[in-house]
Amino acid sequence: MNISTYTITPQAPYRFDFFRERIVTSSNSYLYDIGDQHLGRAHLIDGHHVFVRVSCPNQGSDAPEFHLHVEGAPDEAVAEKAMRLWRHMLSLDRPLYPFYAKMSGDPVLCGIIDQLSGLNLLLEADPFESMILSIIGQQVNLTFAENLKRALVELCGTRIELNGRSVYAFPTPEQIARLQYEDLRPLKYSQRKAEYIIDFARGVVNGEIDLAALEQMDNDEAIATLVKLRGIGRWTAECVLLFGLGRPDLLPAADIGLRNAIQHFYGLDHQPTEPEVRERATAWAGYESYVTYYLWTALGLAKAQAKKQKSTGN
DNA sequence: GGCCAGGCTAGCA
DNA sequence: TGCTAGCATGGC
Structure with missing residues (x-):
């Protein structure tokens, strides 16, 4: 088996273990091969099924070095595309320090940043996958969302066997477009x-929906396009x-x-109203996504902590 | 048992 | 233009 390996040293602070934790506690964990010191996932790239595995022996460090292995790529070009995909997913080209500097005047956020220093955005592989997962996640709780997502992937995603591991690549637009509504009931x-979900996939396949065009639009324009x-x-x-898309300034x-x-x-x-949130967020300009992500994560940790204390009677 | 989930649409006034 | 029932199910 042909394996390409890339060594990556992100700019500190950067915590690889936070990604692992994020995936384990998310409703998307079924997409990943999760080990103590690695993460893996199958992708379909240029018609080739590849498996990407990222290993990080010093994952608790805030200046980790890790290795990205691409299996199954027929040539270097495909392997490099897989590598760049994971650079995107792991936000490797977005240093955190400008965000931290910008928030230095907010003691609440500074406390959260101290707790989560090195946490970067875990992004989805592409806008199509992101849209399908987001539609499924509308309204329902995370447990149920995971059941729905996993069922879809196992229904029409491609199962890949690699070195004894069995994983699914996320379904392509064509694979979802071929389904009938009653298949999902x-x-x-x-x-x-x-x-x-199926109508969206069909729109992508028949060209009515141009996801690549979103990249060129500003946030308001892209949102106005999608909500139609x-x-x-x-x-x-x-x-x-x-x-x-990994926009950093999304509120x-x-x-x-x-x-x-x-x-x-x-x-x-x-609970603040939407206008109150917008008013408060004027201080976060340029980093709204990051503040949101940190607040979501910190609240999740606080809830988990409260639950743990309740269950142990403390 | 009832209400709320990291909402959205269709239908009604 | 603004409001709300209904959607499907799990968790608390």
Whole structure:
């Protein structure tokens, strides 16, 4: 088997173990091969199924060195595309220090940054995958969302066997477009959710939806384009810009998780309204995505901690 | 048992 | 233009 290896040393602070933790606790963990010191995933690149494995022996360090192995690429060009895909997914070309410097006047955020120093954005592989996952994630809790996502991937994604490992590549637009709505109903999809997902994939396949064009648009323009599609509201479009395109300045002001986190960490006596979130976020200009991500993550940790304390009676 | 989940649409006034 | 029931299910 042909394996290409790349050695990567991100700019500190950078915590590889935070990505692992993020994946384990997310509703997308089924997409990954997760080990103590590595992460892996299958991808379809230029028609070739490749498996990317990132290993990091010193993953708890805030200046880690890690190795990215690409298996199954027929030539160097495909291997390099896989490598660049993971540079995107792991936000390797986005140093954190400008964000930290910008937030230095906010004691609440500084406390969270101290706790999460080195946490960078874990992005989805591409806008298509991001859109499908975001539509599935609308409204439902994370446990149920994971069941739905896993069922879709196992229904129509390509299963790949590599060195005894069995993993699925995320379905292509063509694979989802071929489904019928009733194929998803037994998987506990609502009729509407099935329609939104399959219709979106069909739009991509027949060329009505141009995902590549989103890259050239500013945030407002891209959101306005996406929300014209049935099943895609502002929240979903914002998720795609944040997690699919990796826009650093995206503010999901209506998101319930962000509003809960602001109330919690800033000690508000009410859940902030969307205009109140926008007002507060003027201080975050340029890094809204990062602040949102840190607040979401910190609230998740606080909830997990509270749950743990409750279960142990402390 | 009821309400809320990292929402959205269709239908109604 | 603005409001709300309904969607499917799991967790608390």
